[in-house]
Amino acid sequence: MTEQQKIILVTGASSxxxxxxxxxxxxxxxxVVAGARRPIAAAERLEPAHLDVTDRxxxxxxxxxxxxxxxxxxxxxxxxxxxxxxxxxxLLVDEWDRMIDVNVRGLLHGIAAVLPFFQRQGAGHxxxxxxxxxxxxxxxxxxxxxxxYAAWAITEGLRQESEPGIRVTTITPGVTESELAxxxxxxxxxxxxxxxxxxxxxxxxVARAVQFAIDQPADVDVNxxxxxxxxxx
Ligand code: NDP
Numbered sequence: 438m439t440e441q442q443k444i445i446l447v448t449g450a451s452s453x454x455x456x457x458x459x460x461x462x463x464x465x466x467x468x469v470v471a472g473a474r475r476p477i478a479a480a481e482r483l484e485p486a487h488l489d490v491t492d493r494x495x496x497x498x499x500x501x502x503x504x505x506x507x508x509x510x511x512x513x514x515x516x517x518x519x520x521x522x523x524x525x526x527x528l529l530v531d532e533w534d535r536m537i538d539v540n541v542r543g544l545l546h547g548i549a550a551v552l553p554f555f556q557r558q559g560a561g562h563x564x565x566x567x568x569x570x571x572x573x574x575x576x577x578x579x580x581x582x583x584x585x586y587a588a589w590a591i592t593e594g595l596r597q598e599s600e601p602g603i604r605v606t607t608i609t610p611g612v613t614e615s616e617l618a619x620x621x622x623x624x625x626x627x628x629x630x631x632x633x634x635x636x637x638x639x640x641x642x643v644a645r646a647v648q649f650a651i652d653q654p655a656d657v658d659v660n661x662x663x664x665x666x667x668x669x670x
Pocket of ligand 1: 451517519569609
């Protein structure tokens, strides 16, 4: 292992931003453990793992397995997320629960699993994929934005509480090419999103932001990067 090579875990790596991030970081020479529920193809330095972030045991196995194989865990990219948008009065309560389970509980499970390693190592880097929805609410985004505000706050809280040596970054994408909007079941939200998502940036644009944060010297903590299409208002 070279001095610059890191052991990097990426959640939600079976499509979109997570897949682009895992591929980019593996090509850059890091060892990437890529987790999701759907299968992921193995590649050089890219190790697929089955992961359901809503299941705390699954997350613990994901992190401890990587630590056992490689001796340490340098970075967790907590990227897994879902976005079944709808107005509150559509009462799609199961979808609200799913957003809370994946976007909030999933992040907390990740923190619970990696933090003991980061503390033992005296170093580590949590990178959370939030959203521009963590800074603004629009009709149909109330619950999704709520989960992303929470992700932003939890990540900032970790920054404030952490020992020096532990780095914390929130990546805040705007409209990005991925499968995310495909899960919207509410017809009103789906129509609104089709219009909103007309101009997208490639998932690799967000992956480059993740790589930038990781590549900084150990004493430089990039706390938030907002990346969106130039045409997005
Ligand atoms: P995708 O739908 O393409 O990717 C979402 C990823 O999350 C998939 O790999 C999916 O894998 C994974 N995932 C969902 N549920 C679980 C679970 N229970 N356990 C493990 N993995 C899970 O969308 P994006 O790439 O766009 O989403 C990545 C992140 O970026 C999300 O947090 C999203 O909120 C955020 N984001 C995206 C924006 C965009 O415009 N694309 C804008 C702002 C933020 P699988 O189904 O195989 O488990």
